[in-house]
Amino acid sequence: MDTLGYLIDGFGVALAPYNLMFALIGAFLGTLIGALPGLGPANGVAILIPLAFTLGLPPETALIMLTSVYAGAMYGGRISSILLNIPGDEPAMMTCLDGYPMAQKGKAAEALAISAIASFMGSLIATIGLILLAPLLAKFALTFGAAEYFALFVLAFATLGGITGKNPVKTILAAAIGLMIATVGIDSTGTQRYTFGILKLYEGVDFIIAIVGLFAISELLFFIEARAGGGKGPMKVNKLTLSFKEIREIMPSSIRGGILGFIAGVLPGAGASLGSFIGYTLEKKIIGKKGYFGEGDPRGVAGPEAGNNGASSGALVPMLTLGVPGSGTTAVLLALLISMNITPGPLMFTQHADIVWGVIAALLIGNFLLLLLNIPLVGIFVKLLSVPPKFLLPIVTMVAFVGIYSISNSAFDLYFMVAFGVLGYFLRKLEIPIVPIILGLLLGPEMEKNLRHALTLSDGDWSVLWSSGLSIGLWVVAFIGLVLPVIVGPILRRRMKAAKELTD
Amino acid sequence: MTQLNDRIFGVLMLVLAVAYGWGATQFPVPFGGSETVGPETFPKVLAVVLALSSLYLIFKQDPDNAWPKGRIVLELVIAVLVLIAYTLLLQPLGFIPSTLLAVGTLCWRMGATPVRAYVTGAIAGVVVYLLFTYALNLALPLGVLSVLEGS
16 A cells, blocks of 8 residues: 555644644635635635745745645635625536525524535545545656647647636637747747847746736726725624534435546546536435425535535546646646646656645645634625725735736746736637637647657658557547537536526 | 637637748757657647648638727736836836735726725735745745835
8 A cells, every 4th residue: 555655654744733824824815715705626726836945945835835725726616606606606506506595594604604614615525536536647647758748738729728618719719829829939849939139038928927927917807897895795604503414414415426526527528617517416315306406405405516526636636646737727837736836647756756745735734724713714705705896906906016027026027917817807808818828828838848759750751649559539628628528518507597596 | 700710710720820830940950960750840840730630720711709999908908018117117117016006906907896805915025035035945026115124
């Protein structure tokens, strides 16, 4: 049992007081980020990356903090779903269905506590799944050659839009833009590409600046346009009365949701939205008429919440083992790894075993921390949530500025960030997805390196890219990933919407 | 509902693809002579991919999202200008005064009353400055307030 030994070492890393402190800070910040309107998890993690840098944190500490943020954000998303019927992000939509009716019946505190417990179960199951599956996948990935990696990267882009994605051509277009930005700078042969003689561009475009600009600054502009500065209505939470029996009752739903969510998270292109959606529909099917779904059934809160959290932990499997993230937030975590000079992928499990297992252990510990934080402290989060965006977003923007500025002390980077923000605003208006651009920026250098390797070995013969069974398989999955959403996407989206409208 | 957005964007991207692809043909031959795969191979592939997908957009568009009008455009321009001014002033004016102005103006434009907006800006500036300087040991520019430092 190598895995167990590594895991124990991992706990050694994660339980060091210094790391534990940052895990706690991360969990707290993450819950806040998840709860705040318009500050999705990807956005929040992106803003915190520069800070992790300027603090000079060692890689494992930075990663532990940001994985805690990631886990926390998934917890936080449910607060506004339950109290206000406004999902913080797409996966939280299903939690509204039974969470909000529960709150209306004066059981807001119970709904919040149940969702916290279900989230915990979902993450726990998925983390165990991660521990079992990741080393196997990493070992398998060692057999990949350059051509297989190239195909894998294509697959990552093809499935990024997810099964609920809209226009696959726009995903491809966005990916191409991102990859093109990644080619700016001096390449591996020393050739200058697209630098226009500007010294600052020789090193290429810093993806952290691009990420913060595209996410945070464009978000500010969207809020201004929507004139949503006023915030939402007041929120109240009753006193918690939750019996052990009630907790036991939601356990089966949580476990089922967690397992399904994990599978949805690992599979390319499925993601947390699908995780919570199938988590909810399955519960409805299994319990059937005995339940009162849509009217505040606790199991209707537990199922999707466990699914959502299971999926987000599951999404770490492809990111850690293959270096191919399946979602926006894991893409941002990948950005952190790359900027810490750690190349994710199968080799990371051998070269940086302490970091990988430290992070996995931190995920487990983070979940316990979150459960402990969330039940007694939910009142504080709710209070902080009532700070209207008109005060909050300018401050968040300022923190983003300070973060970028403190990395390089250069005004040039800040102008660049603002420019990316404006670009992000226009792209989002045109419904060009942002995440493929970021993934392109991140994966561009690796993708090109593998393409060059493969073509050099074959002496310029392009058919090498689809010459092995494995690479053909990857291309086929990539193709399916592009075509399937066009067929299945509208149906799935309509169903999610219909389910939501039914309860409104 | 018009569908002009995607078409215009498609044309722009097509121009970009052609320019980018042409740029790739202009790279100097790397040291050691030309090889089968060079710095230009990957960009050329990207140019083709971008060109094809923008052609698709030109001929088959999604319905447009509404663009903001009138005052909201002005507000957006103001916000971007504030961010640029913030960058411009950060070093000469110092972190605290420029944050007061930038965060204050943004809060105000987003609907807060001026007094509360600028008080928020001032508090945010001072708190973050103290946090960075004393807790995190990172220097932020003090600017005009550096006269206080000597006293």
